[in-house]
Amino acid sequence: MGVNSQIQDSQIDHKESTPAQRPDFLKQLANAPGQKRQDLLVAYLQKEVTQVLRLDQSHPIKGQQGFAELGMDSLMAVELKSRLEGSLGQTLSSTLAFNYPNINALANYLAQDVLCLDRADDSLGLSHSDHDQSSAATEELEELSEEDLASLLDEELVTLVFN
Numbered sequence: 001m002g003v004n005s006q007i008q009d010s011q012i013d014h015k016e017s018t019p020a021q022r023p024d025f026l027k028q029l030a031n032a033p034g035q036k037r038q039d040l041l042v043a044y045l046q047k048e049v050t051q052v053l054r055l056d057q058s059h060p061i062k063g064q065q066g067f068a069e070l071g072m073d074s075l076m077a078v079e080l081k082s083r084l085e086g087s088l089g090q091t092l093s094s095t096l097a098f099n100y101p102n103i104n105a106l107a108n109y110l111a112q113d114v115l116c117l118d119r120a121d122d123s124l125g126l127s128h129s130d131h132d133q134s135s136a137a138t139e140e141l142e143e144l145s146e147e148d149l150a151s152l153l154d155e156e157l158v159t160l161v162f163n
Contacts, residue, residue, distance in 0.1 A: 063104035
């Protein structure tokens, strides 16, 4: 069930997505080289938005073209959110299409904040060293008393407010 790691934009299936096909997009994204992931995500979003808006697929949506400008209403925005939640396996905000009103803004948000894509690294999410550091920090915090945690939080807040 492996997907070739050299995924081209033309390999994205432009047929209607079905629930069984949706997880395949994450596999394609995971197997793509780091520098290709953003392009793959943009192409995928173009396909999804085109389907939601029921537009002609032979004319791709430009990255900066606003969803409202294209005719997206609130019901279509909910449909897009639902489709993306299914394909990405993540819960998304119901105001997603309004907060990120075009393909580029939505792709950047999804890549950075939802999928945690790292262009330099060929893995999705945290690298092994980041994960190990995060796990060690979590263990250290769990060993602290509530008083020590409150003190650390106070120190961090002072640093943030006065620096």
